[in-house]
Structure formats: C-alpha cells, structure tokens
Amino acid sequence: MLMAAYLNRHRPSSHFIAAMKTHIPSLSACLFACLLASLSLWPAVAPALLPHPSFVFFGQVLDPYGWPLTQSDKADIILRVGGRECARVHCNERIGPGLGYFIEVPLDDGRLKTYAAYAARSGDTVQVTVLINGQEYPIMPNGSLPRIGRAGGAIFHNLNLGTDNDSDGLPDEWEWWLILNSWGVFSAIEEVGPEDDPDGDGVNNWHEFVAGTDPSWSADRPVIEAVQYLPDSGHFGIALFSVPGKTYKVWASADLTGGMASWQPQPITLDPAKPPDRLYWTGTGYFTWLLVKPSPGTTNWHIRFTVQ
Numbered sequence: 001m002l003m004a005a006y007l008n009r010h011r012p013s014s015h016f017i018a019a020m021k022t023h024i025p026s027l028s029a030c031l032f033a034c035l036l037a038s039l040s041l042w043p044a045v046a047p048a049l050l051p052h053p054s055f056v057f058f059g060q061v062l063d064p065y066g067w068p069l070t071q072s073d074k075a076d077i078i079l080r081v082g083g084r085e086c087a088r089v090h091c092n093e094r095i096g097p098g099l100g101y102f103i104e105v106p107l108d109d110g111r112l113k114t115y116a117a118y119a120a121r122s123g124d125t126v127q128v129t130v131l132i133n134g135q136e137y138p139i140m141p142n143g144s145l146p147r148i149g150r151a152g153g154a155i156f157h158n159l160n161l162g163t164d165n166d167s168d169g170l171p172d173e174w175e176w177w178l179i180l181n182s183w184g185v186f187s188a189i190e191e192v193g194p195e196d197d198p199d200g201d202g203v204n205n206w207h208e209f210v211a212g213t214d215p216s217w218s219a220d221r222p223v224i225e226a227v228q229y230l231p232d233s234g235h236f237g238i239a240l241f242s243v244p245g246k247t248y249k250v251w252a253s254a255d256l257t258g259g260m261a262s263w264q265p266q267p268i269t270l271d272p273a274k275p276p277d278r279l280y281w282t283g284t285g286y287f288t289w290l291l292v293k294p295s296p297g298t299t300n301w302h303i304r305f306t307v308q
C-alpha cells in the first residue's frame with residue numbers, strides 16, 4: 001500500500017505521458033523502463049513492527065549468603081535474550097520494601113524482526129547476570145529468569161547470587177559456611193539439606209537461609225521473643241531480633257479455623273504515640289518492638305510475622 005501511494009504521488013499523469021508519446025515516442029519507452037527499474041529497486045515493505053508494553057521483573061538481589069544487596073554495592077542487573085542485552089538497571093533497595101531491582105524488558109509484536117536490537121518477545125528465555133566491580137556473576141540455579149510473559153505483565157523473582165552444584169536450592173557458599181561452623185559434623189555440601197535442622201531450633205536450613213539467621217546456632221532463629229499489650233494506645237507489640245536488610249511483615253487472624261485466608265497483613269509502627277502506617281519494615285539488626293493495632297472490639301487475636 002505504501003508503494004502504491006508512492007507511485008501515485010510520483011507517476012506522471014496519463015495526459016503528460018500521451019503528450020510525450022506524440023512528440024518523443026522513444027522517450028516514453030525510456031520512462032517506462034525507468035519506472036520498471038525503480039520498481040525492482042524499491043525495497044520490499046515489511047509489516048509494521050510495533051513496540052508492545054514492556055514486561056517487568058522485580059524482586060530482591062541477594063548475595064550467596066542471603067543478604068540483600070543495596071545501592072552501596074554498586075551492582076547492575078543485566079538481562080539478555082539470545083546474547084543480546086535487553087535491559088540494565090542499578091540495584092537499589094530504595095524502590096520499595098523487600099525490593100532491590102525493577103527492570104522493564106522492551107517487547108515487540110513478535111512479527112519478523114524485532115523493532116530494535118534490545119527488544120524481546122513473550123515466551124523468550126532471559127539470561128541474567130549481576131555486574132559488580134567490572135565482573136559479571138550468574139544467579140542460581142542456571143542464570144535464567146522465568147520466561148517472559150504477556151506484554152504488560154510482571155513477575156516477582158529474587159535474584160540469588162551463588163552456585164548450586166548439588167542442586168538443593170541452597171547456595172553452596174552458604175552450605176560451606178555452615179560446614180565450617182559445624183565443628184567437623186559436616187564435610188561436604190551433599191550432607192547439608194534444605195529440610196535439615198542441624199542446630200535443632202525447629203527452623204530448617206532453608207528457612208534459616210531466607211530469614212538470614214544462623215543455622216548452626218539454636219538461639220538465632222526467626223521467632224517472636226516477647227509480646228505486650230499497651231492499654232493506653234491500644235497497640236499490641238511483638239518483639240524480635242531483626243536481621244539487617246530483611247523485610248518483615250506482621251499478620252493477624254481472629255479465627256484460625258479460616259486457614260491461611262484468615263490471616264491479614266497489619267500496618268506497623270515503631271512509635272506507640274503514632275498509629276500504624278506501614279505494611280513492611282526493614283530489619284536493622286537490633287531487638288525491636290513492632291506495634292500493631294487490633295480493631296475496636298477485637299477479643300481474639302493471633303499474631304505472626306513473615307520475613308524475606
């Protein structure tokens with residue numbers, strides 16, 4: 001259609017061609033030959049290649065010991081499809097609680113060539129590396145993210161640096177740290193499993209890794225250390241030893257018979273003089289009281305917290 005429009009705009013009128021035939025017959029043949037030549041030289045018109053809404057990956061960036069990277073680590077997250085770099089962002093914990101990166105992958109409509117060298121498509125497999133001090137590190141388990149979903153979609157996915165040669169989901173570096181602190185009990189990563197609880201504190205290795213607690217020390221575990229009700233403010237406090245950089249969330253349920261659906265996230269405050277105002281709290285490494293507030297008239301309240 002574009003080519004037809006071009007010819008309509010540039011083709012001499014039939015009246016003009018007839019006049020030329022009358023006076024210079026050989027010239028009309030020459031003009032026709034030129035038009036044929038221009039037709040053969042005109043590039044084939046491809047279907048329009050349109051950008052689509054991008055696809056987003058977001059989550060935390062964790063080192064091999066489960067500690068979230070921050071801005072001060074000066075880390076870049078690089079996404080590639082088929083070796084082509086599609087997107088790159090700085091690791092930045094300030095974009096939101098429990099987050100360290102938010103990266104948009106440009107997508108096109110999937111016809112013929114991509115509209116740009118950095119464009120990807122739904123269904124593509126994305127390789128990801130983390131660039132720190134000029135060196136690129138792969139993420140577990142195989143350096144790939146989940147496949148790109150539909151345009152405009154998003155996936156929460158933490159990026160865990162490290163290697164996992166025994167394919168148990170725990171970074172081998174973390175397992176070796178536990179082995180070195182086991183006083184000879186363990187000597188190989190194959191002896192350390194995610195379901196094991198070598199310090200006997202009731203929290204298995206996988207949950208200790210996620211919480212950032214010590215898997216070789218029973219006193220260190222994610223647990224509510226104390227509870228207290230503040231009648232003057234109506235706050236209810238839970239105390240815990242927090243881990244720096246980890247994200248905590250408090251949940252409450254009035255009726256445990258409702259299953260997991262009965263647990264509702266609770267706004268938190270640290271100041272008894274202020275109402276709860278945030279759903280997430282980032283650990284500082286200190287013993288801390290998290291204050292929440294039940295609705296008036298609540299007579300039965302169960303509390304728990306989650307950490308990531």
Ligand SMILES: [Ca+2]
Pocket residue numbers: 163164165166167168169170171172175189
């Ligand atoms: Ca492992």
Ligand SMILES: [Ca+2]
Pocket residue numbers: 196197198199200201202203204205208215
């Ligand atoms: Ca344990």
Ligand SMILES: [Ca+2]
Pocket residue numbers: 199201203208213214215216217218219220221
């Ligand atoms: Ca422990």
